[in-house]
Amino acid sequence: MTNKKQEKFANPWREIAKHWEKIKYPARPSKKNVRDYKRFLDEVILKKKNPRILVFGATPELRDILAQYHNIEITVVDFNMEMILAMTKLMKYKEKTSKETWVKSDWLKVPLKENYYDVLLGDCLLQNVPRLKQLFFLEKCHKFLKKGGYFITKIGAKYPGAKVYEFKNLLKEYLQKDSNLKSFNDFWSIALFCSNIGKNHRTGIKLLLKELQKYIQNSKIKKLYEKVRKTFPKDKEWTYLDWEKDKWMIEKYFILKDMANEPKKAKGYYWVRILKLKKKLIITK
Amino acid sequence: MEKIKQEKFGEPWKKLAARWKKCYTPPGLPSKESINLYRQFIKKSFKGLKYQPKALVLGATPELRDILASLKVEVSIVDINIEMILAMTELIKIKNRKEIIVKGNWTNMPFNSDYFDVVLGDLVWGNVPIFLQDNFLKEIKRVLKPNGYFIHKIAVIAHGWEKKSLDEVLDKYTKIPVSKNTAMELFCHFLCDVFDPKTGLSDSVKIKNQLKKYWKNGKYEYPNKKITKLLNDIWEMWEPMEKVWAINYEKVAFKQFSQYFKILDKKYVRDCHFIEMDKQYPIWFCQVKNKVI
Numbered sequence: 255m256t257n258k259k260q261e262k263f264a265n266p267w268r269e270i271a272k273h274w275e276k277i278k279y280p281a282r283p284s285k286k287n288v289r290d291y292k293r294f295l296d297e298v299i300l301k302k303k304n305p306r307i308l309v310f311g312a313t314p315e316l317r318d319i320l321a322q323y324h325n326i327e328i329t330v331v332d333f334n335m336e337m338i339l340a341m342t343k344l345m346k347y348k349e350k351t352s353k354e355t356w357v358k359s360d361w362l363k364v365p366l367k368e369n370y371y372d373v374l375l376g377d378c379l380l381q382n383v384p385r386l387k388q389l390f391f392l393e394k395c396h397k398f399l400k401k402g403g404y405f406i407t408k409i410g411a412k413y414p415g416a417k418v419y420e421f422k423n424l425l426k427e428y429l430q431k432d433s434n435l436k437s438f439n440d441f442w443s444i445a446l447f448c449s450n451i452g453k454n455h456r457t458g459i460k461l462l463l464k465e466l467q468k469y470i471q472n473s474k475i476k477k478l479y480e481k482v483r484k485t486f487p488k489d490k491e492w493t494y495l496d497w498e499k500d501k502w503m504i505e506k507y508f509i510l511k512d513m514a515n516e517p518k519k520a521k522g523y524y525w526v527r528i529l530k531l532k533k534k535l536i537i538t539k
Numbered sequence: 540m541e542k543i544k545q546e547k548f549g550e551p552w553k554k555l556a557a558r559w560k561k562c563y564t565p566p567g568l569p570s571k572e573s574i575n576l577y578r579q580f581i582k583k584s585f586k587g588l589k590y591q592p593k594a595l596v597l598g599a600t601p602e603l604r605d606i607l608a609s610l611k612v613e614v615s616i617v618d619i620n621i622e623m624i625l626a627m628t629e630l631i632k633i634k635n636r637k638e639i640i641v642k643g644n645w646t647n648m649p650f651n652s653d654y655f656d657v658v659l660g661d662l663v664w665g666n667v668p669i670f671l672q673d674n675f676l677k678e679i680k681r682v683l684k685p686n687g688y689f690i691h692k693i694a695v696i697a698h699g700w701e702k703k704s705l706d707e708v709l710d711k712y713t714k715i716p717v718s719k720n721t722a723m724e725l726f727c728h729f730l731c732d733v734f735d736p737k738t739g740l741s742d743s744v745k746i747k748n749q750l751k752k753y754w755k756n757g758k759y760e761y762p763n764k765k766i767t768k769l770l771n772d773i774w775e776m777w778e779p780m781e782k783v784w785a786i787n788y789e790k791v792a793f794k795q796f797s798q799y800f801k802i803l804d805k806k807y808v809r810d811c812h813f814i815e816m817d818k819q820y821p822i823w824f825c826q827v828k829n830k831v832i
Contacts, residue, residue: 329649335640339621355643356621364639365593365615365651 273485274344278439280410280447283315283377287408290514291375292319294406294530298373299323308398310361310376312341317354320375321347329371331357331364361394362387368397374405381410381492385455388493389503396507396533405508405531410447411495419449421465429474438481447494458491459483509534555776556626562776564720565810566727566820569602569661569692572808573822577659577690578606580804580824584657584688585610595682597645597660597691599627607659608633615639615655617648646674650682658683660691662820664792665784669739672785676799685830689800690822694727695789697818702732705749713763715812722772724811730784731819739787747780789821800825 274282283291299305306327307320320328332338335358342351357364361383374395383391395405412418424445431437442462445451451461459482466479495501504510508531555563569577585592596603596616604627607614614635618624621642628640643649645667658679667675679689703711708728712721726746733745750770753759759770774780796802804824807817 327647329643335624355641355647355649357643357649358638358640365654366649367651 274340276435276439276485278435278443280378280408280443282313283408287377287514288315288319291316291406294404294512294514295319295323295373295375297530298404298406299326302372305372306370306400308366308371308374310374310379310395311382312338313377314341314344314346316375316377317341317351318346321345321350327355328353329355329357329366331359331361331366333360334358362391364394366398369400371398372400372403374399374403375407377408378410379407381494383493385493388495389506392503392507396536399533401533401535403533404511405529405533407529407531409495409504409529410492411497411500413497417448419444421445421449421451424449425469425475428478429472433474433477438478441478442482442485446492452494455493455495456491457494459486459488460491463488504529504531505534507534507536508532556620556623558776559626560630562722562772564723566692566720566816567662567723569600570808570810572810573661573692574602574606576806576808576822577603578610580688580690580822581606581610581657581659583824584690585612588656592656593654595648595650595655595658597658597663597679598666599624600661601627601630601632603659603661604635604638605632608635608638613637613639615641615650617641617643617645619644646671646678648678648682652681653684655682655687656684657688657690660689662692662694664691665694665741665786667785669785672795673798676796680799680827680830683827683830685827687827689825689827691825692820692822693792694730694784694786694820695792696731696734696786697789697815697821700731700815700819702734705729705732705746708732709761709763709766711813712769713766717765717769718812720810721812722769722776724813724816725769726773726777727811727819728813728816730786731816734786736788739785739791741784741786743777743780743782743784796823796825797828799828801828 278284279287299307304325304327305323307329309316309320309328309330310332312330312332317328317330320326330338332341335356338356338358342348345351357366361379380388380391399405424441428437428441445462445465446457446459451457451465453461462482463479466475466482469475470479510529511532512530514529565573581594591611591613593613594607594615596607596614597618599616599618604614604616608631614637616624616638618627619642624640624642641649645663664672664675683689708725712725712728715721729746730741730743733743733749734741735745750759753761753767753770759767759774761767761770793802802823802825805821806824807821809817810820811817
């Protein structure tokens with residue numbers, strides 16, 4: 255994959271940072287997600303003396319959880335320094351970030367200490383890595399973790415029993431609702447990740463806009479089109495996994511230790527789960 | 540050393556970042572001659588490498604990052620202040636989007652061991668608190684490959700330095716022509732003269748205290764107009780003048796570095812009016828000692 259292609263996944267975050275407050279679950283953690291992350295972290299961190307945590311992405315909700323622990327070493331890695339700065343402003347405990355080490359680097363290229371971290375933490379990481387680089391990314395994650403280390407992350411995937419929505423039906427549903435932030439968030443998140451617009455494990459704003467364009471003569475849809483265009487950069491792309499078919503990539507490097515329940519409102523609706531993965535011991539010759 | 544003192548090394552840079560472009564000059568930052576010397580040493584350190592070299596810059600010095608970008612090197616930088624990183628990144632001439640930027644501590648860097656071919660720093664040593672200096676050298680050695688190089692300009696009290704009172708120094712400067720570098724040179728001169736061998740520190744509070752007699756109505760007033768301007772320029776740069784540097788006698792620094800590095804070469808350039816000032820700012824070309832993977 256060319257660098258240019260790779261940048262399609264990471265660079266648009268500069269723009270997204272500006273609209274972060276308007277974006278909701280699943281692109282950022284819900285309250286339930288925050289509780290689940292905290293529960294998994296407690297199980298690992300509270301047993302350690304001076305745990306070292308590596309955070310991929312700058313998600314303010316996750317860093318706010320970490321800010322409440324004492325004596326932990328935190329390293330935050332993001333492709334854009336603008337994103338780290340913008341996300342820090344949205345944190346509740348921003349004054350505690352002076353102790354964080356920030357790294358502006360591509361996750362796939364960052365030369366971090368190996369066998370060093372107790373926990374690797376990040377929200378929807380695999381969705382922001384190009385499909386062909388996902389296995390390599392997981393290998394890197396495995397390397398950074400100490401023996402017995404954990405990878406705690408939310409993964410957007412098509413889990414067994416998940417429903418694929420018809421884009422047309424989603425639009426019909428949207429037209430019956432009031433236009434507000436909630437209906438907007440419900441629409442784009444399901445349309446992007448749970449509908450039939452994605453192709454070859456890829457979905458993105460361009461695809462969504464292309465579909466909306468077909469119905470633009472409707473004034474409400476025209477407004478929706480404009481809102482999507484203003485909130486997201488048109489180049490932003492995500493990948494999604496088919497859990498049954500793709501879990502081998504994860505199982506190559508990690509053992510699934512626990513999985514949080516889906517949020518009630520998202521049951522069978524969003525394909526996002528928080529996984530607690532333990533580093534797998536790989537014996538090489 | 541207590542924490543407050545440790546903060547006197549790094550914290551002041553946050554405010555200095557904003558004044559950098561206007562007030563900072565050689566020997567405080569690399570001159571054209573220094574840049575050439577750095578370039579020579581860097582090229583020497585890359586000799587024989589058959590892959591893209593990897594370099595780490597301690598601090599955010601734009602001149603060093605520009606040299607590395609022009610040589611198509613993989614560059615990482617580490618600075619403790621995000622303000623300094625952002626301000627210095629604005630001054631870069633060759634934009635390098637792939638540069639890895641770290642807001643972090645030089646004594647506990649996130650990088651993998653044995654990763655870099657060369658580590659660079661312009662006047663970094665004096666910004667490391669004394670109690671952390673050994674950890675600092677160990678950390679540089681850790682991230683460098685065996686036989687990797689550490690190239691840095693270091694502020695020292697060179698052999699033969701004659702300590703003078705600040706009044707004697709001021710008198711000396713009334714007799715020389717003023718250039719855009721003179722205020723910085725004068726301040727550096729003061730730093731050498733307030734150096735306390737007992738603590739190993741040059742504390743700019745001492746400079747402020749000794750110049751108090753010339754402070755009138757919120758600015759300096761010295762009998763000589765030229766000196767008055769220089770003193771006010773110094774104040775503009777270093778206000779509130781509370782920063783501390785851990786510079787030391789060259790032979791002391793040499794001994795500390797020799798535990799971890801071979802000092803292969805040292806050279807100084809002519810940046811200052813007084814040659815004895817240039818000698819306080821040599822560039823050391825060091826190589827990691829006794830390291831095997």
